[in-house]
Amino acid sequence: MYLRQLFNLQSLQKIWRNRGNTGLFSTHCVRTLSAKMSLSSAVDGSFEKMPPKDLRSLIRSGSMQGRCTSGMCKGRTQANVAIVHKSLARDFEKFCRANAGPLPLLYMSQMGEYGAPPLAEDSDIRTDVPLYSLYRDGTLTEKVGSLSDFTEQLKDMVTFYLGCSFSFEDAVMSAGVPVRNVEQGVVVSMYQSNIPCQPVGPFSCKMVLTMRPIPAEKLQDTYRITHQMPDVHGAPIHMGDPKMLGIADLRAEHLGDDVDFHPGDVPVFWCCGVTTMTAVESAKSLLAFTHSPGCMFVADAMATVPKGSIASPADSPKVIQVSQDPLLYSAASETAVDQIQALEIAIQHDPGNRGIGHLHIPGELLLSALAMSHALSVAIITGVPCHTDMTPPEENDGPPGAVAMAAMLQSLGKQVTMVMDADRLQLMEDIVQDCVQAGVLKEGVAVLPYPPSDGTVPDREAALQFLTHNGDTSRPRYDHLVAIERVGRSPDGTYRTMKARDISSLVKISPVDQLFDVANDIPGIKTTGIGDGGNELGLGRVQDKVRQFIPNGPQIACTVPADYTITAGVSNWGGWAIAAALYVLWACPIHDRYLRRGIGFPRDSRQLLGVVPSMEREERVMSVMTSRGLRDGITAELGMVVDGLPFATEHAQMMKQLRG
Numbered sequence: 267m268y269l270r271q272l273f274n275l276q277s278l279q280k281i282w283r284n285r286g287n288t289g290l291f292s293t294h295c296v297r298t299l300s301a302k303m304s305l306s307s308a309v310d311g312s313f314e315k316m317p318p319k320d321l322r323s324l325i326r327s328g329s330m331q332g333r334c335t336s337g338m339c340k341g342r343t344q345a346n347v348a349i350v351h352k353s354l355a356r357d358f359e360k361f362c363r364a365n366a367g368p369l370p371l372l373y374m375s376q377m378g379e380y381g382a383p384p385l386a387e388d389s390d391i392r393t394d395v396p397l398y399s400l401y402r403d404g405t406l407t408e409k410v411g412s413l414s415d416f417t418e419q420l421k422d423m424v425t426f427y428l429g430c431s432f433s434f435e436d437a438v439m440s441a442g443v444p445v446r447n448v449e450q451g452v453v454v455s456m457y458q459s460n461i462p463c464q465p466v467g468p469f470s471c472k473m474v475l476t477m478r479p480i481p482a483e484k485l486q487d488t489y490r491i492t493h494q495m496p497d498v499h500g501a502p503i504h505m506g507d508p509k510m511l512g513i514a515d516l517r518a519e520h521l522g523d524d525v526d527f528h529p530g531d532v533p534v535f536w537c538c539g540v541t542t543m544t545a546v547e548s549a550k551s552l553l554a555f556t557h558s559p560g561c562m563f564v565a566d567a568m569a570t571v572p573k574g575s576i577a578s579p580a581d582s583p584k585v586i587q588v589s590q591d592p593l594l595y596s597a598a599s600e601t602a603v604d605q606i607q608a609l610e611i612a613i614q615h616d617p618g619n620r621g622i623g624h625l626h627i628p629g630e631l632l633l634s635a636l637a638m639s640h641a642l643s644v645a646i647i648t649g650v651p652c653h654t655d656m657t658p659p660e661e662n663d664g665p666p667g668a669v670a671m672a673a674m675l676q677s678l679g680k681q682v683t684m685v686m687d688a689d690r691l692q693l694m695e696d697i698v699q700d701c702v703q704a705g706v707l708k709e710g711v712a713v714l715p716y717p718p719s720d721g722t723v724p725d726r727e728a729a730l731q732f733l734t735h736n737g738d739t740s741r742p743r744y745d746h747l748v749a750i751e752r753v754g755r756s757p758d759g760t761y762r763t764m765k766a767r768d769i770s771s772l773v774k775i776s777p778v779d780q781l782f783d784v785a786n787d788i789p790g791i792k793t794t795g796i797g798d799g800g801n802e803l804g805l806g807r808v809q810d811k812v813r814q815f816i817p818n819g820p821q822i823a824c825t826v827p828a829d830y831t832i833t834a835g836v837s838n839w840g841g842w843a844i845a846a847a848l849y850v851l852w853a854c855p856i857h858d859r860y861l862r863r864g865i866g867f868p869r870d871s872r873q874l875l876g877v878v879p880s881m882e883r884e885e886r887v888m889s890v891m892t893s894r895g896l897r898d899g900i901t902a903e904l905g906m907v908v909d910g911l912p913f914a915t916e917h918a919q920m921m922k923q924l925r926g
Contacts, residue, residue: 313338318564319388326393331411333396334453334560340436343385343498343569344562345372345427346539347395348546349413349555352377355424357467361545362426364464367864368473368541370429370497372565378421385565391425392417397558399543404550406543409558419553430562431476431536433498433569437491443484446531452523453560454478456540460512461503461863463541468551471544473863474521475503475511479531485585488534489597493583493856494571501583501856503863504535505595511535521559532595537864579604583856588636589829591789596636602854606632609843609850612923613834617916618909620764620799624815625808625833634748634794634830635847639861641745641792643681646672647781647803649690650753651772652763652899658693659772661899663908664751665697666887667796667841670879671748673707674845677877678852683744687776688715693894700890706883716778724777729784733791742790747781747828748844750796751837754803754824755779764799766818779803779826786827795828796840798909804828836909839920842879846924849878881921888913 313321318339324330335344346369350358355377362369373382380390392413400408413420431454435445447454454476461473480488485505493501508516516533517524521540527533539557546554557563579600586603588594610631616622638644648668651659672682686694694713701707716732717724727737735741753761753773761773782803785791795804800812800819806827813819834840851857853871888906898907906913 314340318342318386318566321564322386322389322394325396326390328411330396332558332561335396335562335564336432336435336453336560337448339564341568341570342433343372343565343567344430344432345385345565346430346542347391347555347557347563348426348428348542349391349420349423350426350546350549351551351553352422352424354468354549354551357469358426358545361463361466361469362428364466364867365473365541365865366496367499367503367859368463368537368539369545370499371426372429372497373427375425375427377424379425380420382425382427382563382565385427385567387566389563389565391563392420395557395563396561399556399558401546401551401554401556403552404547406547413555416555426542427563427565428539428542429498430539431499432562434492434495437495437569437571438488441487441491443480443488443491446479446528447523447525450526452525454522455516455525456521456538456559457508457511457513457516457535458520461865463545464866468549469545471541471548473865474538474540474544475535476522476538477508477516477525477533477535479525479527480505480534481528481530482532482587483530485532485534485595489583489585491571492536495569498569499537499539500864501597501859502534502536503860505532505585507592507594508533508535510592510594532593581856586632586636588633588640589792594640596640596857597860598636598851598854598857602850602857603632605850606635606847609846609924610832612920613839613843615835615920617835617911620817621815622798622833622835624811625800625805625831627808627831627833630830630832631843631847634832635844635851637792637794637830638675638680638746638748638844639678639848639851639857641680643683643744644675644746644748645683645685645744647685647747647749647752647778649686649694650751650763650899651687651690651769652767653897653902654769654772656895656897656902658690658895660690660693660896661751662888662891662896663798663837663899665694665891665896666884666908667750667838669697669701669706669887670838670841670845670884671750672711673701674848674874674877676708676711677874678848682711684711684713685716685778685781686713687773687778688717688719689775691715691719697890697894700893701887704886704890706886706890716776716781724780726780726784729780733781733785733788739788740790742788744791746792746794747785748794748796749778749782749803749828750841751798752778752803753801754795754805754826756801756822757820757825762801762818762822764801764818764822766821782826782828786829792830793828794830794832795824796832796834796837796844797824798834798837798840800824802837805831805833807831808833836911836917836920838908838917839924842884842921842924845877845879849874878925879921880925881918884917884921885913
């Protein structure tokens with residue numbers, strides 16, 4: 267018998283007296299199971315195939331009290347339940363609509379209505395749930411097997427039936443995906459997350475999640491199936507490292523049972539209807555009821571994947587592994603993935619015939635853009651001082667691409683920082699301010715020198731302090747470092763132009779590649795290198811090909827790698843492509859929901875269209891660069907020429923392709 271959620275009243279009162287302010291999970295996670303029984307012994311073949319009406323009759327008889335309903339009445343919809351006073355009903359309905367991931371509303375009853383006609387015939391909410399939780403003033407006070415004694419109070423209350431993930435387990439298993447909790451005969455694991463629900467009126471709480479170990483090769487099928495079942499929590503909201511959700515240890519206290527992982531399994535998290543309970547508690551109403559965790563209302567309605575294929579590629583999800591450490595998978599539509607791949611192919615155009623195509627690693631633009639989409643804080647590094655006899659020495663390939671990325675990232679709500687050589691810090695500050703005045707950046711961007719202008723010696727410890735809070739690698743200041751057209755360290759330790767000219771005297775005083783050296787050892791920081799020749803910071807992963815295929819390759823090849831390597835015919839094009847890819851992801855409903863964790867409402871995809879690089883925007887950026895003295899890296903011309911290519915022809919054609 268499923269007893270994990272059964273408490274005697276005396277122990278409950280003691281727990282709650284000592285609970286402090288930790289909420290539901292200080293109580294509900296208490297392990298009170300005195301004799302653990304397997305779920306499989308409770309759910310035999312007769313329960314799996316039993317008609318829901320017959321199961322509800324058994325529950326009414328009292329013989330099923332406290333039994334977990336997972337696996338019962340396979341293929342039928344199961345529902346979480348919340349019953350609140352009529353004065354709170356409208357706010358709770360709005361709360362459900364605003365948090366449709368954890369609280370997918372199946373049916374809202376009339377005041378005093380005991381049945382749920384769209385879901386089940388001959389049902390009675392007072393008796394048809396195996397175990398109820400009773401709340402007084404927002405405090406769980408007892409568990410009861412029936413609400414019949416509260417009939418009078420229920421006349422002034424409204425019942426909410428909310429989809430449950432138990433409903434999709436059969437559909438997933440039918441597709442050959444193992445559901446470990448069902449295999450092992452245990453209750454699914456449930457965890458308190460750090461994800462706040464969108465508050466409405468008196469309802470405010472953090473989301474509770476279920477976790478199921480899923481084989482990595484089955485993630486695509488799992489996501490595809492559950493994506494089509496939004497009424498029962500829909501697709502997962504996270505696949506990967508639990509720490510990203512505020513869950514430090516899967517074996518720590520939680521609701522449900524510990525579920526064992528098989529080799530190759532990935533922790534996959536769905537929104538959970540236990541969020542209903544934390545929401546009800548938060549309102550602190552005089553009296554409220556919910557189902558008890560695992561004890562659902564089982565409806566007659568079927569919970570099946572719609573027949574036929576998904577309508578369009580825009581609604582067909584793809585699961586992509588973004589990183590291994592920390593483990594992170596993301597999701598986007600086939601359409602979005604195809605568009606980003608087309609962007610990547612477009613920027614491989616090599617007008618200078620440098621052989622850049624040999625350095626291309628397919629798929630890196632998508633991975634980098636996904637990693638930045640998930641990031642909260644991004645630092646951008648640029649600047650090649652190739653004109654050693656001019657002031658400033660910087661070329662105009664790199665900074666415009668950096669501005670394009672910064673504009674999109676800050677519009678997406680990311681914290682953006684520019685990192686620059688200390689002796690040319692003022693130049694970048696002026697460029698940023700000019701771009702704000704030109705309407706390219708919506709607001710200023712922090713510009714920081716490396717090394718810090720306090721006399722700090724640039725070494726590994728200085729880089730560690732720059733990248734983290736007090737040198738603590740578990741607390742990085744940035745989630746992502748991006749280097750665009752920034753010269754990197756060559757095999758002999760020097761810094762060289764594409765013509766193999768040594769410019770170390772202007773770079774070694776600010777060796778920002780140290781930041782990449784250190785960041786590559788910090789799991790919480792991802793790195794991207796963007797370049798057009800192989801001497802750029804972050805292109806260390808392709809250094810062997812640079813030596814083989816690029817003129818002067820053995821002398822110029824950068825040895826410092828990045829997690830993601832993006833090559834382009836002109837580095838600015840790589841920055842434009844990143845900005846465009848970020849917009850594509852932002853406008854993708856599948857990726858949008860995954861980022862929102864199922865909380866809130868879909869975004870207006872047109873809102874940021876004006877931030878996507880365009881000729882009009884980039885001409886404004888180039889005017890800023892020219893006014894600040896940045897010159898073409900090949901001809902040293904001060905004007906609308908980048909890498910020897912007129913802006914109005916080659917660059918305009920590339921912009922047309924990217925926007926197309």
